[in-house]
Amino acid sequence: MTSAGPEGGGREVHDPAEPSFGRWLELLANSDRRLVLSTLLENGDDRLPVGVLTDVIARERPEDVTPQSVLIDLHHVHLPKLQRADVIEYDADESLVTYRGHEDLERCLAAIEDLAAD
Template sequence: MTPAGPEDGGRELRNSADPSFDRWLELLANRDRRLVLSTLIENGDDRLPVGVLTDVIARKRPEDVTPQSVLIELHHVHLPKLHRADAIEYDPDESLVTYRGHDGLERCLRAVRDAAAD
């Protein structure tokens, strides 16, 4: 963290060179991963079936996207990427996903959602 100058209202600034910050931004660059994380965070500590995440994403995507194509992307791309980043626990055999809980990731997710809403 870098101390803020008077022009920044006295707030601390996040060092954008922080490797975990860069990792979170990379994960959050994809809308489907943001939806997965938001859904898991809202769900709390419970494990969610991949089918629930598929339905959430399919409802938010254009009409020409099928739940099957969303499921394939989740299974082969997004869930493994989130798992490798230690953001989730993913059991492909049971088709269950659990959010691990990361304050930094949640702060970044809120900032990205706020920026997208503007």
């Protein structure tokens, strides 16, 4: 997905020392993080409540996984990891997540989703 800068009216693409391809693969290795990113991309530029992301992931997981355990994993593992990689903005106090826009990451995610669909 190509993102235009602010002048083009699209999502701003960040490039603070763009992580390597291997770093993108590490971030995308986890299915919950892929679901978070896919959901944020589908949502566009809006901030999403962590509860929405929790519900999306809980629907995809086995029945023995509770929304509470998904929320704990998001809060303590996945969202901080994505934030450290400068992929998202995570406001833990407000429980809101915003995707920051990374073209290379989006291409990797699309390729992984295409392979998984086959």
